[in-house]
Structure formats: C-alpha cells, structure tokens
Amino acid sequence: MKKLMKGNEAIAEAAIRGGCRAFFGYPITPQNEIPEYMSHRLPEVGGVFLQAESEVSAINMVYGAAGSGARVMTSSSSPGISLKQEGISYICGAELPCVIVNMVRGGPGLGGIQPAQSDYFQAVKGGGHGDYHMLVYGPSTVQEAVDLMYDAFDKADKYRLPVMILGDGMLGQIMEAVEIPPMKDPAAFAPKPWATDGTGTGKGRRIINSLYIDPDELEKVNHRLFDVYVELAKNETAYEEYKTEDAEIVLVAYGTVARIAKSAVNLLRSNGVKAGLLRPITLFPFPSAILSALADKECIKSFTAIELSMGQMVEDVRLAVNGKKPVGFYGRTGGNVMSPEDIVKFISEKEGR
Amino acid sequence: MAVVFQKSRMLTDVPFSYCPGCTHGIAHRLIAEALEELRCEGRTIGIAPVGCSVFAYKFFNCDMQQVAHGRAPAAATGIKRTHPDKVVFVYQGDGDLASIGTAEIIHAAARGENVTVIFINNAIYGMTGGQMAPTTLIGQKTTTSPAGRTIAANGNPIRVCEMLATLDGPSYIARCALSDPANVMKAKKAILKGFRNQLEGKGFSLIELLSTCPTNMGLTPVAAADYVKNDMTKVFPLGVYKDIDAEQK
Amino acid sequence: MEEKIIIAGFGGQGVLSLGQFIAYAAIADGKEVTWLPSYGPEMRGGTSNCSVVVSDEKVASPIISSPDCLIAMNKPSLYKFQGRVRKGGTILVNSSLIAEKVDRDDVRAVYLDAGALALEAGNAKTANIVVLGAYIKLSGLFSVDLVAEMIKEKFAEKPKVIPANLKALELGYHAV
Numbered sequence: 001m002k003k004l005m006k007g008n009e010a011i012a013e014a015a016i017r018g019g020c021r022a023f024f025g026y027p028i029t030p031q032n033e034i035p036e037y038m039s040h041r042l043p044e045v046g047g048v049f050l051q052a053e054s055e056v057s058a059i060n061m062v063y064g065a066a067g068s069g070a071r072v073m074t075s076s077s078s079p080g081i082s083l084k085q086e087g088i089s090y091i092c093g094a095e096l097p098c099v100i101v102n103m104v105r106g107g108p109g110l111g112g113i114q115p116a117q118s119d120y121f122q123a124v125k126g127g128g129h130g131d132y133h134m135l136v137y138g139p140s141t142v143q144e145a146v147d148l149m150y151d152a153f154d155k156a157d158k159y160r161l162p163v164m165i166l167g168d169g170m171l172g173q174i175m176e177a178v179e180i181p182p183m184k185d186p187a188a189f190a191p192k193p194w195a196t197d198g199t200g201t202g203k204g205r206r207i208i209n210s211l212y213i214d215p216d217e218l219e220k221v222n223h224r225l226f227d228v229y230v231e232l233a234k235n236e237t238a239y240e241e242y243k244t245e246d247a248e249i250v251l252v253a254y255g256t257v258a259r260i261a262k263s264a265v266n267l268l269r270s271n272g273v274k275a276g277l278l279r280p281i282t283l284f285p286f287p288s289a290i291l292s293a294l295a296d297k298e299c300i301k302s303f304t305a306i307e308l309s310m311g312q313m314v315e316d317v318r319l320a321v322n323g324k325k326p327v328g329f330y331g332r333t334g335g336n337v338m339s340p341e342d343i344v345k346f347i348s349e350k351e352g353r
Numbered sequence: 354m355a356v357v358f359q360k361s362r363m364l365t366d367v368p369f370s371y372c373p374g375c376t377h378g379i380a381h382r383l384i385a386e387a388l389e390e391l392r393c394e395g396r397t398i399g400i401a402p403v404g405c406s407v408f409a410y411k412f413f414n415c416d417m418q419q420v421a422h423g424r425a426p427a428a429a430t431g432i433k434r435t436h437p438d439k440v441v442f443v444y445q446g447d448g449d450l451a452s453i454g455t456a457e458i459i460h461a462a463a464r465g466e467n468v469t470v471i472f473i474n475n476a477i478y479g480m481t482g483g484q485m486a487p488t489t490l491i492g493q494k495t496t497t498s499p500a501g502r503t504i505a506a507n508g509n510p511i512r513v514c515e516m517l518a519t520l521d522g523p524s525y526i527a528r529c530a531l532s533d534p535a536n537v538m539k540a541k542k543a544i545l546k547g548f549r550n551q552l553e554g555k556g557f558s559l560i561e562l563l564s565t566c567p568t569n570m571g572l573t574p575v576a577a578a579d580y581v582k583n584d585m586t587k588v589f590p591l592g593v594y595k596d597i598d599a600e601q602k
Numbered sequence: 603m604e605e606k607i608i609i610a611g612f613g614g615q616g617v618l619s620l621g622q623f624i625a626y627a628a629i630a631d632g633k634e635v636t637w638l639p640s641y642g643p644e645m646r647g648g649t650s651n652c653s654v655v656v657s658d659e660k661v662a663s664p665i666i667s668s669p670d671c672l673i674a675m676n677k678p679s680l681y682k683f684q685g686r687v688r689k690g691g692t693i694l695v696n697s698s699l700i701a702e703k704v705d706r707d708d709v710r711a712v713y714l715d716a717g718a719l720a721l722e723a724g725n726a727k728t729a730n731i732v733v734l735g736a737y738i739k740l741s742g743l744f745s746v747d748l749v750a751e752m753i754k755e756k757f758a759e760k761p762k763v764i765p766a767n768l769k770a771l772e773l774g775y776h777a778v
Contacts, residue, residue: 004622004629004637022435030641048434052427053460060424060457064431067418068398068439072431090421113641141660174664175622175637177629196416196432198398198439205365207410208418256664263663339667 002177007142008033010178011101011165012041014149015073019184020099021047022072024061026054026080029113030169031103034075045183055080059087059100066096067208069195071153071186075101077169078119079110081127088162089128092225093210097156099149100134101165103172106335114335115168117255120312123166124284131222133229135163135236136284138254142176144281150181155236157190159228166283168308170256170337229285238281239290243269246299247276249347252291252317253306254280256337261306263340268347274299275347283313291320302351304328306343308336361385363394367411374567374574376531377405380473381412383537384442387544388415391552397440398432400425404446405479405566423454426461429468440551443470448478451487451511458517458559465522465556469547472513475564476585483569487511490588495569510588514561518594524550525558526595532563532582536591543593555597563589603633603658605743606666608683610651611675611696616730620673621652623734626752627744628656636664649678656743671741673733674700675716684709692740694733694778712740712778719773725763728770735774746775 005013012034015023023038035051042049048065052058058074065072076084081102091098102123106116123136135155139145145167152163193206200206212218240258243265244250253261258279268275278294280287294300302325305314314329321327330346332338363385371377388397394415401409403422410417420428425443433441450458450472461468477495478484485495485502488510492501502510514528525547529540540562547558563585565577572580593599607624611617618639628635639652653666668688674680675696684704687693692710698717714736720729731753738744750768757764 002629004625004635022431024431050430050434052430053456056424057427057430057457057460060421060427061431061434063420063424064400064418064428065435066431067428068416068432068436070431070435072435086421087424094419169641170638170664173639173641175625176661177635196398196418198396198416198436198441200416201395201414205414206416209410211407211419259661260663260665266662337665339665340663341667 002179004175005142005178006033006173006175007145007167008103008172009037010142010146010180011149012037013180014146015099015152016041016045016047017181017183018150019071019153019186019189020073021045021186022065022070023047023049023074024052024058024065024072025074025076026052026058028077028080030105030172031075031077031101033172034101055083056087059084059091062098063087063091063094063096066091066098067094067196069192069197071189073099073101075103077103077105078107078116081119081122085122085128088134089130089132090210091162092132092134093130094208095160095225096208097153097160097162099152099156099163099165101167104166104168106333112335113169115170115256115308115337116333116335117168117257117308118310118312118333119166120283120307120309123164124286124316132225133284134161135159135232136166136282137163138166138280138283139171140255140258140279142171142174143178145171146178146180157192159232161228166255168256233285236282237285237287237289239287240279240281241290242277242279244276244278244294246274248274248299248301249276249351250294250300250303251275251277251306251343252280252303252313253277254283254313257306257308260338260340261343264343264347267340267344271344273347280313286316286320288316288320291317292322295321295324300325302326302328304330304347304351306338307331309333361389363388363414365412365414369412370408371405372568374565374577375405376475376562376564377473379531379537380471380562380564381409383541383544384444384471385413386541387548388440390545391548393440393548396438397442398436400429400441400443402445402449404449406444406446406473407480409444423449423452424457425449426454426457426466426468426470430461430464430466433466433468437467440548441468442548443468445470445472446479447472447474447476447486447488451513458513459520462517462557462559463520463522465524467551467554467556469551470557470559471544472559472561473564474513474561474589475566476510477566477569479566479569488589490584512589514559514594517559523557523559523595524555524597525593527593528561528563528589528591530563530581530586530591531565532578536582561589563591605656605671605741606669607654607656607671607673608651608666608669608686609654609673609675610649610679610683613650615675616727617650617675618652620730620734621654623749623752623756624654624656624737626756627738627749630748630752631744633658634660636661638664649676651679671737673737675733676700677702680704694736694740696729696733698729712736714774714777716774719777720770723766723770723773725766725770728767731767731770732774732777735771736778739775739778746771
C-alpha cells in the first residue's frame with residue numbers, strides 16, 4: 001500500500017529493507033531525518049546505529065564495518081561529504097561496498113541549507129585523491145530514491161564500490177506517496193569471502209588495504225578499478241527519455257530539477273515548441289551514449305542543461321554531444337530553485353524559441 | 354628435540370621490515386603471544402595504522418585492515434559494533450594516535466568501545482624520516498625541530514594515558530616501556546590485561562609502549578633503549594593510570 | 603486536474619500539518635500529491651510555509667510559482683505570496699490575525715475568522731482544521747466525510763482531541 005512519507009525517512013526505510021544493518025553519521029541539515037530515523041529503526045531489526053564524533057570518524061567506521069562484511073551506510077550533506085572524502089578514497093582503494101547519501105546543499109564553504117546540485121563534480125569525478133569513481137544515482141522522486149536505495153547495497157556488493165545517492169534538500173524534505181518494498185532476507189545475500197570477519201588465519205586470512213608500494217602492483221589495481229567502471233557503464237547506465245522522439249530542443253536535467261524541467265517541457269509544448277527531456281538516473285556512469293545518439297538525430301537542434309549549479313553536469317553533456325549540436329546551460333544557485341516558467345523563459349529568450 | 358622457543362602462531366612467516374633495534378618487533382611479538390595465550394586465533398581482527406607499522410597487516414596471523422592516518426579507532430568501532438563477538442585490536446603510533454587522530458582516540462575511549470589499543474610512543478615520526486611528534490620531548494632534536502623542541506614554538510608533549518584516564522569510558526590504561534627485559538615482561542602483562550578486559554566485555558583499554566627509534570634518534574639500539582628508560586620515562590612516567598578492577602576493589 | 607496550494611503562516615500555527623492533511627486526503631482519494639515544506643532556520647519559530655500539489659497524474663514540479671490557492675495564516679504570508687496567485691485563483695485569509703484585505707481584484711478572496719471558530723469548536727489549536735474545512739469546500743477537491751475519516755485516523759492515538767477537530771472541520775466547511 002502506498003504511504004505518504006518524507007524523502008529522508010523513506011530513503012532510510014528503503015535502506016533497511018535493502019539489508020542495511022549499520023549506520024554511522026553526524027548531524028547536518030538537510031538530512032537529519034535519516035540518522036534520526038535510523039537511530040530508532042535499526043535497533044528494531046538488530047542493526048547498529050552510532051552517532052560519530054565527526055564526519056571523518058563516521059566514514060572510517062563505515063570503512064571498518066564494510067571491510068568486515070557489514071551492509072553499512074552513512075549520510076550527510078555537502079560540507080560533511082567534503083570531510084568524508086578521505087575515507088571515501090580509502091574505501092574505493094580498498095574496494096569496499098557501502099552506501100553514501102548526499103543531500104546536497106549550496107556551497108562552497110558552509111554555503112546554505114537550501115537545495116543545490118553543486119556537488120556533481122565531487123560525486124562523479126572522484127572527490128577525494130586518486131583515480132576512482134562511485135556508482136552515483138540522481139533520483140528525482142521519493143519513489144525512485146526508495147527503489148534505487150533498495151538495490152544499492154546489492155550493487156555495492158556486486159561491484160565492490162560505494163554507491164552514492166545524490167539528492168538535495170528538496171528530495172529529502174518532500175513528502176510523496178511511496179510503495180516501500182518488502183524486507184530483503186540477509187541470509188540470501190552473497191557471501192563475502194574477502195571480508196575480515198575475524199575467522200581468517202594462515203593462508204585464509206583476509207587483508208583490507210589500499211596501500212600498494214610497488215608501482216606495478218598499484219597500476220594493476222588502478223586498471224582493475226577501471227575495468228569495473230566499464231562493466232558499470234555496460235550494465236548500470238540508466239536514464240529516462242521524455243518526449244524526445246520529435247523534439248527540437250532537448251533539456252538535460254537530473255534529480256528534482258528534472259521534475260521542474262519536465263513541467264517546462266509540457267509548458268513549452270503547449271506553446272508550440274517541440275521540447276523533450278533527457279534525465280540521467282545514473283550520474284556515474286553518465287548516459288553519454290544516448291546523448292550522443294540524440295545528437296545525431298536530425299530533428300534535434302540543441303541541448304540545454306538545467307542545473308542547480310553554475311554548470312557542472314553540462315560539461316559531461318558537452319563531452320557526450322561532442323560538438324555535434326550546441327549545448328546551452330541554465331542554472332540557479334544559492335538554494336534558489338527555478339520554476340518551470342523560468343526554464344520556459346530562458347529557452348524562449350536565449351534559444352530564440 | 355624439545356622445542357624451547359618458537360615464533361607465536363599469531364605471527365605470519367613474513368620477516369619484520371623494521372630497522373635494527375626498533376622495538377616494533379617486540380611489541381608485535383607481545384601482542385601475538387597475548388592473542389595466542391588467550392586463544393584468540395580465528396576470531397581476531399587487527400588494524401594497522403599509517404606510519405612505520407603501516408605494514409603490520411603483513412605480520413599478524415589474523416584478519417587485518419589497514420586504515421587511514423589516525424582513523425584506526427573509528428574503523429575499530431565500525432568493526433566491533435558490527436562484530437561484537439570478535440576480538441579487535443588497534444595498533445597506532447604517536448603521530449597517528451596523538452596528533453592527526455586525537456579526536457578518534459578520545460571519542461573511542463569516551464564511548465568505552467570494547468577494543469584494545471596498543472599505542473607505540475617513540476617520540477618521533479619514523480616512517481617519514483624523523484620529524485617532530487606530539488610526544489617529542491622538550492629539547493629533542495628532530496628534522497622539523499632542528500634546534501630542539503621548544504615550548505614557545507611547539508608547546509609541550511602530550512601525555513595520552515594521563516589524558517584518557519580522566520574519561521569514564523576506559524577500563525584499563527597503562528604505560529609500559531620496551532627498554533629492557535623486566536619492562537618488556539611488564540608490558541606483556543599489561544597487554545594481556547587489555548585483551549582480557551575486551552574478552553570480558555569491560556570496554557576500552559589502551560596500553561602505551563614507550564619505544565625506540567634508533568634510526569631517527571641517531572642512537573645505537575642500546576643507547577636508544579637507555580634513552581627510553583632514562584629520559585622518556587621522566588616525561589612519560591610508567592604505571593597504570595586507570596583500572597576499573599582495582600577501583601572496584 | 604492539478605491544484606497547486608501554498609500554505610503559509612507562523613511556525614506553530616499548524617501550517618505544515620494543514621498541508622499534510624491535504625496531502626493525506628489526496629492519497630486517500632487516489633490522487634497524486636507532493637508536499638514540500640520550507641525548512642531550516644525558518645522552522646524554528648519564524649514563518650513557515652509549504653507547497654502542496656494535488657493532481658490526477660504524477661506530479662512533475664513540486665515547486666509552485668503561481669498557486670491556484672494561497673492560504674495565508676498571518677499578515678507577512680499574505681504580503682509575501684498574494685502577488686503570486688494565478689489570475690482567477692483563490693486567497694483564503696485567516697482574518698483572526700489579518701485585518702487587511704487582499705490587494706487584488708482578479709482573484710477570489712475569502713476571509714475566515716479561523717481563531718473564533720476554533721474556540722467555538724472547543725480548542726484554539728484547531729484553527730488550521732477550521733481552515734482545512736473551508737479549503738475543501740472552496741476547492742471542491744474532497745468530500746468532507748473523507749477528510750473527517752482521515753482526521754479520526756490521524757488522531758487515533760489522541761482520541762480526546764478528535765471531537766473538537768471534527769467540529770472545527772465542520773464549522774470551517776460551513777463558514778464559506
């Protein structure tokens with residue numbers, strides 16, 4: 001049955017249904033409902049909740065628990081995610097599965113607490129030091145966030161990397177009707193023979209590590225990580241096309257902004273402008289192939305990236321379109337959110353439509 | 354032929370990579386012996402820090418995690434909370450524990466995390482080449498305090514045991530020295546006590562081991578051991594700083 | 603059908619829960635809905651507002667630039683949002699706290715002494731439910747019975763307050 005739930009709480013419940021049994025975090029707006037929910041809900045299912053002394057500690061608790069085989073997650077918002085970057089780099093280096101939620105707020109610095117998408121680069125390009133990526137989702141509705149979170153631990157375990165749910169304050173605070181899926185049975189999860197659960201001795205002992213002093217060995221690890229990213233691109237790339245079949249103008253937007261862009265597409269169409277929307281669901285891997293294919297379509301005249309930033313995803317759109325069609329950009333920042341009408345106005349003025 | 358001495362089963366066959374005269378090897382052996390005597394084989398997870406003992410994961414015959422600089426107590430918390438029936442130990446040097454990782458160690462201690470921390474204090478950064486540590490003595494020359502550490506420029510050395518003993522969380526806090534056989538035997542007892550407390554669910558324990566770094570101290574192994582015994586103990590007095598068992602008696 | 607509502611007032615006036623009641627009613631009625639609050643320092647005693655979109659189809663944008671209906675529970679809210687209401691839209695004014703009149707003649711302005719009716723219902727805290735009653739009448743979105751059932755359900759753990767809330771709903775419904 002569908003239930004009206006706040007985004008943050010629905011995401012937390014979906015994590016538990018998906019097998020999460022440990023949460024380590026630190027308070028920061030606008031994601032506090034996640035740790036608050038976890039603090040009472042995890043003990044009910046025999047899980048562990050701990051408020052860490054810092055974001056730095058929280059992510060390293062995640063490292064320890066993930067390394068020992070637990071389904072573990074943390075959540076935070078932009079400034080807190082910056083603090084976690086060291087740990088995320090180590091987690092990627094040690095090839096550990098976990099889930100990280102970032103309910104993005106405006107920056108840089110302490111910034112604001114209102115919705116933003118200005119952590120896109122940090123999320124999809126790495127964020128910490130070294131060559132690595134995470135599987136990054138940009139859900140646009142509470143239901144989609146629930147569905148992605150529900151399977152996030154499976155994906156993390158399968159590819160042995162962190163999965164990031166990149167939301168924003170709006171997604172966290174909004175209430176929508178959601179269908180919460182049933183509890184997954186932890187007994188059915190694939191075993192983790194690599195995890196340091198304490199039982200290893202002699203030849204059977206396990207080591208969780210990201211240190212490779214031998215250059216050839218480290219290079220091998222780098223290649224192994226990137227082989228996984230190729231697999232990710234093949235298997236996990238997800239996007240939604242909306243009215244692109246006959247579109248002349250294609251908006252590209254992700255997350256909550258894509259909902260606003262979708263309304264704008266409908267408004268534009270009612271004004272006689274053939275607009276469409278491409279909505280990346282995975283931000284890494286980025287749906288470059290479909291963008292490239294759309295760019296080849298004769299009817300499509302231009303692309304416009306719509307973001308709550310000064311223009312971050314637009315760079316990936318340009319790389320994918322590769323000069324075949326013009327790529328414009330419209331963004332709002334500081335926690336300001338554009339309305340569908342704002343987008344229509346931008347397209348009408350800048351694109352001459 | 355009777356076996357009168359053998360390497361602990363809790364150590365691997367990998368030869369230690371430590372400098373001649375360095376006491377990391379002794380510390381490793383004491384931990385391994387304690388784990389073996391307490392029958393912890395097959396149920397132990399150790400944590401290696403960043404510093405000279407970064408390769409500790411090669412030497413202990415148990416599951417090991419190598420973690421970020423200073424964060425070992427946090428990682429240990431993550432492991433122990435999700436695996437409360439396993440034995441978890443943390444191995445950290447003075448830069449790792451008392452400088453970059455002060456928040457992590459204080460909060461793990463304050464929470465009374467049921468883990469055992471072995472704190473190697475040799476008053477210097479070894480791995481990076483002899484820089485000043487948070488525990489470097491006043492007047493001690495290092496590569497970043499070439500004229501000797503001064504209070505005016507660098508403040509005073511941090512006494513970790515004394516500081517953590519003020520918290521309610523820890524069950525056992527002691528400082529020993531790996532300077533001579535008698536003190537090594539005392540250290541062994543303290544380490545056993547730390548692990549026993551964990552096995553009995555008594556909570557956080559920390560054993561500080563005053564250690565040598567002949568290479569960076571610029572001393573022979575014997576002179577370095579004497580330095581630990583005669584100079585370091587003046588600033589870092591040996592003894593038990595907290596013991597909830599003694600308090601209860 | 604798509605109805606966009608902005609509800610605004612002081613923190614503590616039940617502004618957010620009024621919006622949630624509309625959202626719950628929408629779900630119970632088989633409609634799609636989004637409820638989006640203002641959040642942050644605003645929720646600590648200052649002004650607060652929420653945007654509710656009720657639709658037959660999946661709601662795209664939860665952000666409302668020009669609402670079909672504004673429910674203004676205090677004066678600053680009326681001044682802040684009245685200019686954004688669409689032509690022909692509705693502004694429901696809590697006249698217990700707002701002496702001023704709506705500054706536009708191209709919208710339907712409705713004045714409701716929610717405070718007095720709440721007292722009549724027997725509980726001053728039910729002013730937001732009075733407004734809810736008035737809103738469902740004005741919008742024609744849901745039946746009063748459906749909302750009454752929902753109130754019983756949501757206050758199931760505090761049965762003592764149910765009669766006053768049902769009374770408030772009824773008084774509000776018949777006041778406009």
